[in-house]
Amino acid sequence: MKHQQFVSFQVPGGLFGFDIRLVKEITPAVHITPVPLKVGDVSGVVNIRGQVVVVLDLRVSLGGSEQQITDDSQIIILKTTSEIEAVSDYTPNFDLDYLGSIPVGFLVGSVGDIVTVEPSRIEDAPSHLLAQYRSYVEGVVRLDPLPLVILNAGAILGATA
Amino acid sequence: MNLANLIKEFITEAQEHLVTAEEDILALEEGAGEDKETVNRLFRALHTIKGGAACVDFDRVKEFAHAMESVAGLLRDGTLLPNSEITQTLLEGMDKLKSGILSGKGVLGDVDQILQHLQRIAQQPTQSASPQSNPVKAVPATIFDLRKYDTSEAKSQGLHIFEILLDPHKECSRSSATPVALYESIGSLGILLDSKPEASAFTAAPPSFSDCSFLLATMIDDPDLLFPGLQIEPLSFVHYTPEEFPAPAESAPPPIEVPKVQVTANPQPPVPATSREQVPASRSQEQTVRISVEIADKLMNLAGELVVVRNRSAQLQSSGNTREISAVNQRLNVVTSDIQRIVMRTRMQAIGSVFGRFTRVIRDLSRSLGKEMELTISGSDVELDKSIVDGMVEPLMHLVRNAVDHGIESPEERRVGGKSAVGHISLVAQHQAGLVNIQVSDDGKGIDPKKIRAAVVEKGLMTPTQVEDLSDREALNLIFLPGFSTAKQITEVSGRGVGMDVVRASLQKLGGIVEITSVVGFGSTISIQLPLTLAIIPAIILAVEEQCFAVPQVNVIEVVWLHGDEVYQCIQKIDESEVYWLRGNMLPLIRLSKVLNIPRSYVDPISGDIVADRREEAPDRRQKGGEFDTGKRAEIRDRRVALENALYIIVLRVGSDTFGLCVERIVDTEEIVVKPLHDKLKASKVYAGVTVLGDGTTSFILDVSELARTGGIRCEKTETQTTKVLANQDEQQKMLVFTNGVERFAVPLSLLMRVDEIRIQEIQIARGREFLCFRNSLIPLVRIEQAITGISSLYDHEFLHVIIPKIGQPVGIAASSIIGIVEVENANLIHSTDQAAIIGSQIVNGFATTLLDLCALVEIVEPGWMSSLDMPNAAANRIILAEDSFLYRALVTSYLRGIGLEVLTANNGKEALEIIRNTEVSCVVSDIEMPVMDGLDLARHLKSSEAFSHIPLLGISAMDEKIMRPRTLDAGFDDFCTKSNLPMLGEAVKSLLARVREFSP
Incomplete structure (x- = not known):
């Protein structure tokens, strides 16, 4: 079985990962334009080379409180539906439409390594997680000191959309 | 290219063909059967759809399109003449085809009935009219008996067989080829099954026979393509489609029975059917825009230019040469706006693509409702941004359906009402001040504001007092309120739960404004104003x-x-x-x-x-x-x-x-x-x-x-407030105040074209007079002191302001400085009679200011310069002006005299009536708000009297046109004009006078 690669990142409260094929780019969390009267997990918008990217606070998405933006804060920008479609050999296990046509980025505390694992090492989410939270988790990989929680971007985007 | 992309391409292409095909079928129904191009286009469209469907494995669509194509083919050949049964079947077929294709899955649903119908139509003529009767064929000749040849191979490949009769002398001389070359060239586009004479007779020597025939199996199925491709002009030909290949026992097998033919004519490789499930329907309808090569070329050139500018800018970056850098920036600016303009053009689409589909809608609706209707479309070429055009489909559909369902009466009702039995619906698009105005009008029964008021109260949307305060026009626009629907009975056509409020909401989303006007018994018009683009x-x-x-x-x-x-x-x-x-x-x-x-x-x-x-x-x-x-x-x-x-x-x-x-x-x-x-x-x-x-x-x-809603501002206001507010402005006139020396003067702003500052040196002297250069022509410079005695002339040594009015031919009026624009009220005006060029003087912002009579002023200095109107009869251009405000009366009189009219004046309606009884006038211009007898009363008096009802009436008011126009027209006025714009008033008077002249011998 082929190895899978994940972009790992820290959000206060844990170590998380997205499938690397979902990620378009990672950019420092600067010049975020706040959204007055914002609703839900929106943190702001940011201009990436003329494209307006919506930044969501991943911690809020996962049910926590707003993150403070620090020098280490980064935005993980995901590919859009059509960008994923252009890659023929990759189909994520959620409805692609959740990614939409306007790029979305997640605000995270800091970005770590690219983690390469065998699919056999990916465990299911423990059954005693809160149901809402559990639906966001695609699997768990044992790493030290913190386990890597692989997130389902579609479920997160779909839940609050 | 995978199947998903192929399907996308197919849908895009098919959409265009579906539209043209439907239009063509409708045209055929209207009797365009004589027009060969219409039938040809229909045939080609269906054929292309069939071919495309085969490529993307939409087997059912392919079969169905084929059945339709066969009928179209017969229409094209003239063996079948279009009748309503055929067009009806074809239209029903188009609908099925459309839904099948646009679903992205190629599922047609239940089409058996239509299919049978099509087959029956297709078979009718094949019995009576065998290929020999095809009008294209000059010589009815089948030299080869197809049954002798093994056509199974050709059939399995979907090849068509042509029997072609040629004049070898003509062919050889035209292409200056030898018979052997001719033979080879014909064979180049397919398989030559046979020829007469035999192949050996075609030599390099001039042909020894007077005609020759070929039997060619080819993948090209359209003779219009085949013969130009072969560079021949046959004397006659016979065309066998694969279905027509005579099987030994059968003579005319039904065309649909052989659908499994792979269309090899299409260069697209066949795609494995297994990947089909991967295509979700929602994404297969990705939108595309087709642009002309010309636009693409222009963009390419501009892109090239952009690169040049970028390179130049990169070079200059380090040089610090600011002058050069600003030049490059300018260039960049030009290139960017050009690119922007052209890219915008690629998004522009003619509204006709939306209008066009209503021909069909009206046709279907008139049938199902038993009403006769005619649709007029104008302004189809008006272009709007694609997103707006797309967004207009639904609202327009709703409006048109409403007009048909609620607006147009049944033929009997129409006849009783003295109208023609055929109802008229018109769709008009036109450019208007940077916006696009779209109107949907009908000549039906109109909407009664009373009923609307009653309905609004009944539904509890407003209180009776609120409703009574509304003007008729505002009451009409209540139909856009959520939860409103006047139709007593919900019919199938409109009122399917979607009200006019949804129409308004969706138009607002496009940045549009919608408004309705209606006259009971004469019809309604819904106007929509839209921006050109949203991008x-x-x-x-x-x-x-x-x-x-x-x-x-x-x-x-x-x-x-x-x-x-x-x-x-x-x-x-x-x-x-x-x-x-x-x-x-x-x-x-x-x-x-x-x-x-x-x-x-x-x-x-x-x-x-x-x-x-x-x-x-x-x-x-x-x-x-x-x-x-x-x-x-x-x-x-x-x-x-x-x-x-x-x-x-x-x-x-x-x-x-x-x-x-x-x-x-x-x-x-x-x-x-x-x-x-x-x-x-x-x-x-x-x-x-x-x-x-x-x-x-x-x-x-x-x-x-x-934002307003969030801020707590409620946005449904009644008219009373507006009227009150506007009434304050009734007696106000915007004036430009300027000085000449120490004195202040004022002229009505609405009469001015522009104000310029010039250098004294720019004044030119000719024939002892002063002139200015304005828009490449010389205009006289008028100094106020020339017309009015006792005015000091004190000008700056260097600069001079020139006021150019927009009446008559341009002249420049000299001013030493411009103070600004003020609203002058009609109070405390000191009337002056001794000077023709002065209306009077008044205190404006604390200074004594003289109000000038522009026309008289120019007339004094440049006699004959202003009057451009030439009327033969004195009574024909004598008008009466009833107006209580002295200032305004003076202004209007001055202006109208300036355009060559004789103006009598009256202080109120009663005075006007007296004058009209004694003097012949050709037009009455009347203010609405007047003491003693107001304008509305005057109008009612005049219109009810037989002797004067022919005199056109123009109502004028400073109040909001939206409110006043319907009121004045109701009272009997022929036209309405706001006071603020004198030139417009002049135009209105002129056109009323022209109308009088037209009707009187």
Whole structure:
């Protein structure tokens, strides 16, 4: 079985990962334009080379409180539906439409390594997680000191959309 | 290319063909059967659809398209003549085809009945008209008996067989080829099954036979393609489609029985059917825009130019040559706007693509409702942004269906009402002042405002008193209220739960404004105003604290700048709500920072830190008293952003309402590129879009109506308030005030074209007179002192202002300086009679100001310059003006005399009536609000009297045209004009006079 690669990142409260094929780019969390009267997990918008990217606070998405933006804060920008479609050999296990046509980025505390694992090492989410939270988790990989929680971007985007 | 992409391509292509095919079928029904091109186009469209469907494995679609194509083929060959049965079947077929293709799955549903119908139609003529009767064939000849040849191979490959009769001499001489070359060239496009004479007879020598025949099996199935491809002009030919290949026993097998033919004519490789399930229907309808090669070329050139500019700019970067850099920037500016313009053009689409489909809609509806109807379409070539055109389909469909269902009466009712039995519906698109105006009108029974009022009250949407206060016009527009529907019975056609409120909402989403007018018994018109594009719009950029927001300029009426103490004095507070008195009218205010809940801050003057501002708004503080006295107020203002202690009120329009948006800073006006909002941001409601500003920051585009709603401003206002407010302005006239020497003069602004500043040296002298160069022609310069005695002439040595009126031929009126525009009220005017060029004098803003009679002034200095109207008969251009305001009477009289009319004047309706009884006049111009007898009474008097009812009446008023026009027309006036615009008034009078002349011998 082929190895899978994940972009790992820290959000206060844990170590998380997205499938690397979902990620378009990672950019420092600067010049975020706040959204007055914002609703839900929106943190702001940011201009990436003329494209307006919506930044969501991943911690809020996962049910926590707003993150403070620090020098280490980064935005993980995901590919859009059509960008994923252009890659023929990759189909994520959620409805692609959740990614939409306007790029979305997640605000995270800091970005770590690219983690390469065998699919056999990916465990299911423990059954005693809160149901809402559990639906966001695609699997768990044992790493030290913190386990890597692989997130389902579609479920997160779909839940609050 | 995988199947998914192929399907996308197919759908895009098929959509175009489906549209043209449907139009063509309708044209055939209208009797365009004679027009060969129509039938050909229909055939080709169906054929292309069939071919495409085969490529993407839509077998059912292919079969079905084939059946339709066969019928179209027979129509093309003339063996079948179009009748309503055929067109009806074809149209039903088109619908099935359309839904099958657009679903992206190629599933047709239940089509067996139509299919059988098509087959029956297709078989009718094949019995009576064998291929010999095909009109194209000059010589009915089948030299080869197809049954002798093995056609199974050709059949399995879907090849067509042609029997071609040629004149070898002609063919050889035309292409200067030898018979053997001819033989080979014919064989090059297929398999030559046989020839007569035999192959050996074709030699290099001139042909020894007078005609020759070929039997060619080819993948080309259209003779119009085949023969040009072969470069031959056959004397005759016979065309066998694979279905027609005679099987040994059968003579005419039904065409649909052999659908499994792989269409090899198409270059696309067949695709494995297994991958089909991967294509979700929703994404297969990706939108595409077709652009002309010309546009693509232009873009290419501009892209090239852009590269050149970039290279140049890169070179200059280090040089520091500012002059060169600014030149490059200019170039960049030009290239960018060119690219922008052309890219916009690629998005532009003719509204005709939407209008076109209504021919069919009207046709179907008239059948199902038993009403006779005719559709007129004009302005199909008006172009709008694709997104707007696409968004117009649904609302227009609703409006047209409404017009058909509720507007047009049944033929019997129409006959009883004295109208022609055929109802008329018209769709008109036209450009109007940078917007596009689309009108849907019908000549049906119209909408009765009384019924609307009653319905609104009955449904509890408004109280009876509220409703009574509304004008008829406003009452009509109540049909756009949510929850309103006048149809007593919900019919199938319209009123399927979607009301006019949805129409209005969806048009508003496109930036459109919709309005309805109707005359009971004569029909209704719904006008929609739309912007040309939504992609790039001019906007005002505002800032609250550090954050910028954009407001589309369409919504902005004006900006009021308050500074210094005005900020506190001019804004008043009623409870928690602030208001501003804008020229006497109350304007509700909302503060952007408050609506958006942005915490205000200021820089602490001592520490330099940004500190949250906990102060309430300005008036509140003043009321607290003591804490901030007037002298200190300037210092404690927000020192960081508002250096000059200012506040901007942006006066915004939402529908017919206005409100003021207060901000501390206006950054710029900019053309912004509107980017769509992500769903997550749509939840915030107040944003219409997002954009990237010139400095790279992202900024939100505010949705003005949502902003008003969030700010607590309710946007349904009744007319009474507006009328009251406008009545104040009734007797006001905007004037340009200027000085000549020490004296002040005023002229009506509406008569002026422009005001220029010139150097004294620019004045040219010819024949002892002064002239100016204006738009490449010489115009006389008029100095006031030439016309009015006793006026000092004191001019600057260097500069002179020139006022150019827009009446008659252009002249320049000299002024030493321009004071500004003021609204002059009709009070305290000191009338002067001794000087023809003066209307009178009055105190304006504390200065004695002389109001000039422009026409008389110019007439004195340049006799004959102004009057351009030449009328033979004195009575024919004698009009009467009834007007109580002296100022306005003088102005209008002066202007109308200027355009060559004889003007009698009256102070009120009664006086006017007296004069009309004694003197013959050709037109009556009357004010509405007058003492003794008002304009409406005058009109009723005149129209009810037999002797005077023929005299055209023009109503004038300073009040809002929207309100006054219907009122005056109801009273019997022939036309209405606002007072503020004299040239328009002049035009209205002229056209009324022209109408009189037209009707009298």
